[in-house]
Amino acid sequence: MARDTVAVTCWPQELRLRDTFTIARSSTDTEEVLVVRVEAGGVTGHGEGAPVAYAGESVAGMAAAVQDHGADLLGHDLRDLEGIARRLRAWDGPQGAKMALDGAAHDWAGRHAGLPVWRMLGLDGVQPPTSFTIGISTVEETVDRVRRAPGFEVYKVKVGGPDDLARLAAIREVSPARLRVDGNEGWTLDGVRELLPQLRQLGVEMIEQPFPRADLDAYARYRELPDRLPVFLDESCTDLGSVAPAAGLADGIVVKLAKCGGIREAHRMVHAAAALGLRVMLGCMIESQLGIAQAAQLGPLADLVDLDGHLLVADEPFTGLGFSAGRVVLPDAPGLGVTPAEDR
Structure with missing residues (x-):
């Protein structure tokens, strides 16, 4: 699979909550996550990442990291989930960005194989x-x-x-x-x-x-x-x-x-x-x-x-x-x- 056939895009997604959600640290009526989409070989996969606020992460920072490094981290073969995982572990980017990229790769691989990821x-x-x-x-x-x-x-x-x-x-x-x-x-x-x-x-x-x-x-x-x-x-x-x-x-x-x-x-x-x-x-x-x-x-x-x-x-x-x-x-x-x- 040629590298230039893998396309990576991402966008923030606001989630409006049914009720105000309060924990010991904070309260919120909305949350924002990052959605990543990968396309290759006629197959599309989606993944989502949530920021860990107490670790200093933000959706904006996650999006910038995916835009700058996502294609290199995913590599040329989205079926190579272990290889992708090794590169993500070695990367010092936001954990939420890793979650989104990893999820998109798994979704793509499962759709490519015609199998649920759990299978x-x-x-x-x-x-x-x-x-x-x-x-x-x-x-x-x-x-x-x-x-x-x-x-x-x-x-x-x-x-x-x-x-x-x-x-x-x-x-x-x-x-x-x-x-x-x-x-x-x-x-x-x-x-x-x-x-x-x-x-x-x-x-x-x-x-x-x-x-x-x-x-x-x-x-x-x-x-x-x-x-x-x-x-x-x-x-x-x-x-x-x-x-x-x-x-x-x-x-x-x-x-x-x-x-x-x-x-x-x-x-x-x-x-x-x-x-x-x-x-x-x-x-x-x-x-x-x-x-x-x-x-x-x-x-x-x-x-x-x-x-x-x-x-x-x-x-x-x-x-x-x-x-x-x-x-x-x-x-x-x-x-x-x-x-x-x-x-x-």
Whole structure:
């Protein structure tokens, strides 16, 4: 395949949210992602990348990086997914740009081969139930959002506000679903120690990133508590190199394509975690169905799934993913299995 037959284009895509989304660090009514399109040999593939704001990334910076380096990183043969992955790992560009390029290459390769990406990875496509995320809000708004999102086996509740326990108790009054909490680095060790009995009583099954990344002492001391809940590291675990250190601090890791740079790197992280006895939750940023489809290809390998970012979006620019009985359903269509709602 001649190099000049590979065309790479990209554009920002604004995602308008159904509700204001608040975590311990910030609030937003919209999110912006980057969409990359690759065309070669009469086949088109799409990929999406989400910026990691706390890492200093922006969609504008991701777009500039793709425009400057995307063609060289993808190379002359889009079927060479491992070669593309090696070049992306060696590149010092934004992780969100890597995610988008990696996703577009996988979508193209699957469409070229006539196979879903999950089949190309040797998987069955069946996902664990996904959690549905409830951002920080008032008790009343929290209950309203749970009632407007029925049918989920698990709710993941963002915490770090003044009414954390009241909100969790209110959810428990209206739903028997399992509960997970996400501190986004906003809790302290003393605070968690005080909350643990109530969290257990309310049926919370795990805590995601309760303490700041740099507070290694808090994680080490937390592990000494006899009644602790499992902790999964999100912000502390960004790529393959951070998996081994996580084994000494937590019970599991959260793998997000936006942090690690794409399907290939996430695949390596999942297997490394399993070798170290760590559980894996496959997570996401706020993304469209395109970005969620990229992560969902690896869903069958995960212990837990938190792939609900597209369910928070009001205007969906890509379609094709299904949802049934609290699970994301991957289509049998080639590639990532999703298509633009409107052709550009």
